[in-house]
Amino acid sequence: MERLTSSDAITRQYLDSLLVEVRHLDAVKADTGMELYGKKFSTPVMTAALSHLNKFCGIESGENGMVRMARGAFLMNAVCFTGMGSTDELAAMIDTGASVVKIIKTYRDREKITSRIRHAEEHGALAVGLDIDHAFNRQTGYDVVEGEEMRPMTTAELEELCRSTKLPLVVKGVLSVQDAVKCVQAGAGGIVVSHHNGRIDCAMPPLAMLPEILKAVDGAFPVFVDCSLQSGLDVFRCLALGAKACCVGRPIMKPLKEQGAEGVRDVLSGITEDLRYTMGMTCCRDLKHIDGSVLHRL
Numbered sequence: 001m002e003r004l005t006s007s008d009a010i011t012r013q014y015l016d017s018l019l020v021e022v023r024h025l026d027a028v029k030a031d032t033g034m035e036l037y038g039k040k041f042s043t044p045v046m047t048a049a050l051s052h053l054n055k056f057c058g059i060e061s062g063e064n065g066m067v068r069m070a071r072g073a074f075l076m077n078a079v080c081f082t083g084m085g086s087t088d089e090l091a092a093m094i095d096t097g098a099s100v101v102k103i104i105k106t107y108r109d110r111e112k113i114t115s116r117i118r119h120a121e122e123h124g125a126l127a128v129g130l131d132i133d134h135a136f137n138r139q140t141g142y143d144v145v146e147g148e149e150m151r152p153m154t155t156a157e158l159e160e161l162c163r164s165t166k167l168p169l170v171v172k173g174v175l176s177v178q179d180a181v182k183c184v185q186a187g188a189g190g191i192v193v194s195h196h197n198g199r200i201d202c203a204m205p206p207l208a209m210l211p212e213i214l215k216a217v218d219g220a221f222p223v224f225v226d227c228s229l230q231s232g233l234d235v236f237r238c239l240a241l242g243a244k245a246c247c248v249g250r251p252i253m254k255p256l257k258e259q260g261a262e263g264v265r266d267v268l269s270g271i272t273e274d275l276r277y278t279m280g281m282t283c284c285r286d287l288k289h290i291d292g293s294v295l296h297r298l
Helices: 007-016 065-076 087-095 110-122 155-164 177-186 206-217 232-240 250-259 261-281
Strands: 018-020 034-036 039-041 045-050 079-082 099-105 127-131 169-174 190-193 223-225 245-248 295-297
Touching: 007 018, 007 206, 018 232, 045 065, 045 099, 045 261, 065 079, 065 087, 065 099, 065 250, 065 261, 079 087, 087 099, 087 110, 099 110, 099 169, 110 127, 110 155, 127 190, 155 169, 155 177, 169 177, 177 190, 177 206, 190 206, 206 223, 206 232, 232 245, 232 261, 245 250, 245 261, 250 261
Parallel strands: 045 079, 045 245, 079 099, 099 127, 127 169, 169 190, 190 223, 223 245
Antiparallel strands: 018 295, 034 039
C-alpha cells in the first residue's frame, strides 16, 4: 500500500511554518563563530553523519568519498560527523585535519562498539557517538546494515559506554523528552535531535520537539539538530529555538561528487553566509544573540 505520509515532508512543512521577524535598527555584520568541546569553529553548520560515500563518489579520483567530505569540512573549519565505515577510513578522515565526530551503530556485537570508540580516541576524534534509531527494520525485526546485525541500546549500556571514554559521547536519533532525559542520566556529552530521514512515518519534526527537549536537559550538554535542513535560514530557525549547531547532509552530496572537497567547502560556506545574512536581517550580532523571540509560527 502506498504511504500517505512522510516524516521528511512533515519536517519540511514544519520548518517552513516558522516565520522570521525582521529587525534592522542597530544591526551589524554577524559573527558565525562557535566553540564546541574546547575547539573553535567558523560555523555552526556541520556535515551530517553520512556513510558509504565511496559508492557515491571518490572512486574515479582514487580518493575515498568520506575523506573528501572531511577535507571539505576542514577547509571550512567546520565539524565533520561521520557514520559507518572502516577504521582505516576514519583515520584517513582525521588525518585531513578535520574535527571528526564518529557515530557508531548499535551493533549486536557490543565489542564492535567499544573497539570503535577506542580507535576513535587513539586517532584524535573530536567526539564519538551512538546512532540509537537504527536497531529495527520493517521486514525482519532487528536491522542488518552492511551485513552487521543491530540491537537496541539500553540506558545502562549507554551509561557504561559514556564512562568508558574520555571523549564526549553524542547520542544521535533522540526525538523525545524521555530519551533526552535518559541521555542526561547516562552522562552523554550531547544529542542529535533527528528522525534519521524518515525511519518511521509521521515522526514528530525535530524542531517541534526541540524546545521540550532543551527544557528537559537544562543545559546538561549541547543539543544538535538533523533532518531536512537545506539553508542558512533553516539553520537560523534551529539556533533560534536553542540548538547548538546543525547537521547538513543532502545539500553536500552532488557538490561532493562533482567538485570533491572544494564542493563540500563551498556548500558549507554558502549556508553559513546565508545564516550570516539572516542574522544581520534580524539584528543578531553573534550566535549567542539568536533567540526564539524572532520566530513566529504561521
